[in-house]
Amino acid sequence: MLRVCWKGANAAARNCLCGKVPVHPLQHCRRYTSAGNSGSAAGKIVAASILTVGGGLGGTILYAKWDPKFRANVEKSVPYSDQLFEMALGPPPPPFIPMQKKPVKAEPLQISSVSEASKDSKQPKAKSKAKEKQPEPAPVDPKPAVEEAPALPPQTIEAEECHECASHEPAVKERPGEEVAARLAQQDKAEQDALAALSFNLEDTLGFSAKLTLQAIGAQEAALTAIGTHTHRLREAMDSEDPPDKKSAQWRELEDALSERTRAVDQAGQSLLQAKEQLEKLRVVINGAKESKIEAARPQILAAEENLHSMIVDLDKVVTKVQAAQTEAKIVSQYSELVNEAKVQFQKELSSITPEVQANWKGLTGKLSADDLNSLIAHAHRRIDQLNRELAEQRVREQIRIEAALEQQKHEHQRAVDSAVDKAIQHNHEQLRLEQEKKMQEVREVMEAEMRTQLRRQAAAHTDHLRDVLKVQEQELREEAQEALSSKMMEQETQHRRLAQEQLDSFTLDMNSAYARLKGMEEAIDSHVVAEEEARKAHQLWLSVEALNYTLKTAAADAPTEPLEGAVRTIKESCAENEFAQALATALPDESLTRGVYSEASLRARFYGVRRLARRVALIDETRNSLYQYFLSYLQSILLFEKEQEAPPTKLAAQDLDTFKLLAYATYSIERGDLELAAKFVNQLHGESRRVAQDWLKEARLTLETKQVVSLLSAYANAVGLGTTQAP
């Protein structure tokens, strides 16, 4: 049946197991299918998370783009976000505070900026502080002329720098004087350099232009002379009636002169152009110099301008001269052309009439015949008539022409006059301007000089005033100092006297105290000695008591201790003058001295024997002491059952005086270590029990006595020892 059950249980277990087995593949399948489902769900989750993160990032970046503060916050809190932002948005916008420009320019601007202060209300306290630092008193300068301080940048930059200085007030606060002076010196040097450069430049260009102008003038004059010579030669050539070879020589010369003239004119034109260019350059340079506004360069500039002007004027003059000469030359050439033309005409006519007559008819005198002469004369008459007619016509025409020409001339003259007037006006204007500038310069200088003198006067007055004030102050201070000195001296003296007295007093005090202390020390030492003596004695006593105590301990089981005599003797010797100890030492029982005492343990052990015996003889006393009584007593002890130990009452009643009870109490006491009480109880025994316990009692009494005395002694020794030892 067990086997059946066993099999059944196995089958059941197997069924359970098998039942579980098909579950697993289902679970797996479920897991696979759920995995498929979860796959898509996971994908959805992943996609959603990516979207969220991307959206968050994008939103952050966009908002950072819009709000730089937010961007700064994010950059501060999130590491490496600044790189991301830089990548996405570019560098962060510049901070709100303006850049730290060196307020170097602030210093030299003082003289001008002070004046600007009146105009520019943005000037902060820094300026006023920096102003205080200035060595020269810089009151608000009403004169705008003084504004032309060295190296002034344009006002806009000034204002900007002032604004920056305002924003950097603490930076500009304390400027050492040396720095200021250095800056000023630097500024002066820069100015000097600029001035030198400028003047050098000016002189250079001036020289160059002067040279060129001279060159031009020279060229022009050369051209003039060339034109003059040419014209002269031409006129000569026109007017002279020289033989042909000379004429040809003349014409050659004329040609030379012409070429010469053209060359000279060209050269003159070129040099004029160059000179004009150079003058333009000079003008530009002068304007630049004017713009740079260096004070000291003014006269130079003025001089340069004057030079320029004069050069221009000269050039113009020369040019006009040349032009006049050129017009004259043109007239002469025209005239020569006309003359040549007439001559040619005449020659042609002559040749037409008298073909064999040569051109140079003046040389011919005898070669001509009467016909020729008549024809010639007739021709000549005709010619004369013609010429007369022409002349009359010409005269009339001339009149008209002259009038027209006069009109033209008038116009041209007017024009020329106008241009000349304009030019003259310009020149005059220029001249006046130059003069004005010069005058201004002079006036400025004069004013400067006057201002300087006034300032000097003011400075002198100031120094005088300062001197007076200082003198007065000196006087006052001296008096004060004297007073202070005298008071201090008196104070010091009194203090000194007081100190001396104090010293003396303190010295005597010290001496007294030292003496007293010495005395005290001596006494202390003495008392110490005494106390030590006492202590030594106490110590000795204690030691001897300890020895006694030790001897008490030497009790072996059932054997008494060593005789206490030796220890007691030691005590007696060691504390011979201590009466109490002596008394106590003598109070010891002789038995203990000679024989020693039993230890409590041995007494305890002994007690049990005594107790047994006492119980056995409990009935025996004086009246009953036969053997039969002994037998009865034994029987009683055997048959009586009682508690071995019984706690004793505080008061003994009459019924407690029974042997057995007493013994029980004594046992109890002795078990609790109270030998004394046990001894007391044992003392109450009667009859044979008492007799039996007698020796034990005696021993107990001895022991107790000795112990008492010894404890007294030790207590005494301890007390004495405690008394003598000084607590630290």
Add this chain to the structure above:
Amino acid sequence: MSEKELGQKWDRCLADAAIKVGAGLGLGIVFSVVFFKRRTFPIAFGTGTGLGMAYSNCQNDLRSPYLVHSNATKEQ
């Protein structure tokens, strides 16, 4: 030691009893043999005498502390 006294007494008692009884017995035997023709009464008598003497001695010994002597009273 006072507690040993009793024991010692008892030892003496016993010893004494043994001797006395033995002696009585012996004497009884002797007397019985010598004088009384092997009758038992002298043995019994002798043993009894011996025992009685021992008992009396023992008792006396044990009583001795309580006996008041004439000289002791005089001293007191």
